[in-house]
Amino acid sequence: MKTPCTQTSNSGLRGEYDAAAADYTVGQDWHAYTPQMHARWRRLHARQSALVERHACRAFREGLARLDCAGGIPRFEDANAVLGAATGWRLVAVPGFIPDDAFFDHLAHRRFPVTRWLREEHELDYLVEPDVFHDFFGHVPMLLDPAIAAFLELYGKAGKRAMAMDALEMLARIYWYTIEFGLVREEGGLKVFGAGIISSASETVFSVCDPQVLRLPFDAVRIMRTGYMIDAFQKTYFVLESLPQLIDGLVGLDFGPVYEKWRHAPALPAGACLPGEIPILNHGAPA
Ligand code: HBI
Numbered sequence: 547m548k549t550p551c552t553q554t555s556n557s558g559l560r561g562e563y564d565a566a567a568a569d570y571t572v573g574q575d576w577h578a579y580t581p582q583m584h585a586r587w588r589r590l591h592a593r594q595s596a597l598v599e600r601h602a603c604r605a606f607r608e609g610l611a612r613l614d615c616a617g618g619i620p621r622f623e624d625a626n627a628v629l630g631a632a633t634g635w636r637l638v639a640v641p642g643f644i645p646d647d648a649f650f651d652h653l654a655h656r657r658f659p660v661t662r663w664l665r666e667e668h669e670l671d672y673l674v675e676p677d678v679f680h681d682f683f684g685h686v687p688m689l690l691d692p693a694i695a696a697f698l699e700l701y702g703k704a705g706k707r708a709m710a711m712d713a714l715e716m717l718a719r720i721y722w723y724t725i726e727f728g729l730v731r732e733e734g735g736l737k738v739f740g741a742g743i744i745s746s747a748s749e750t751v752f753s754v755c756d757p758q759v760l761r762l763p764f765d766a767v768r769i770m771r772t773g774y775m776i777d778a779f780q781k782t783y784f785v786l787e788s789l790p791q792l793i794d795g796l797v798g799l800d801f802g803p804v805y806e807k808w809r810h811a812p813a814l815p816a817g818a819c820l821p822g823e824i825p826i827l828n829h830g831a832p833a
Pocket residue numbers: 640642643644645646649659661676718721
């Protein structure tokens with residue numbers, strides 16, 4: 547899991563799992579970030595903020611403003627003061643991707659794992675693994691929204707059963723198509739709330755502006771049946787009518803029978819529109 551790295555500071559090391567506690571947390575070690583890393587953060591922040599103003603949903607824009615993190619890689623402790631008062635969430639630092647059971651356990655207890663290292667200069671737009679820019683800039687503003695805060699706790703709690711029923715892939719697709727790549731209808735247009743979109747400049751514009759890509763109304767079961775790609779723009783985006791719909795659409799749903807019915811079926815290909823489905827049209831919103 548470790549990649550060779552020439553940097554000597556802990557915060558520059560990707561995937562430093564040896565030093566992690568049993569729950570995979572580490573210290574953020576904020577003082578180990580170099581001036582170059584803070585400068586890179588400022589550039590990433592400035593570039594994405596301009597797009598956020600135009601394309602992100604209101605909760606994201608307001609959350610980002612409250613986090614006040616334009617000046618450099620933020621201290622997780624500072625964010626925790628804001629989060630604790632708003633929704634009771636708390637950030638914990640991790641070395642990178644962590645095992646599913648540990649990830650679910652953190653979420654079930656309103657602890658959000660945030661990767662501590664920052665991407666390198668040559669991967670500014672998108673990387674397949676989470677770094678501190680994706681995790682903090684992309685996810686933390688939404689943790690200030692009550693519906694997202696409640697949903698993520700529910701998702702964490704749902705993890706155990708999904709793993710026991712050999713249906714983790716199905717549950718993970720819900721996270722993918724909402725928390726990572728979700729769109730929401732707002733102010734008469736399509737807005738981004740997914741962290742995977744919002745931490746990428748090119749996908750932010752693509753997801754809301756491309757006139758061709760398939761956009762479907764949010765449907766939890768449909769999402770659980772739909773495959774996804776981790777290394778290219780999505781071929782399907784699912785659109786919420788409002789953020790609370792995420793909770794309303796899931797609390798009444800008994801996942802057990804849904805897992806039973808579909809877990810061994812082949813995934814629907816990303817980008818496929820089924821008979822009877824009505825795509826959400828986007829008449830070329832200006833970039
Ligand atoms: N670990 N740090 C980190 N971030 C994630 O988004 C993450 C993870 N471990 C597991 C995981 N996601 C997903 O596979 C689960 O949501 C299923």
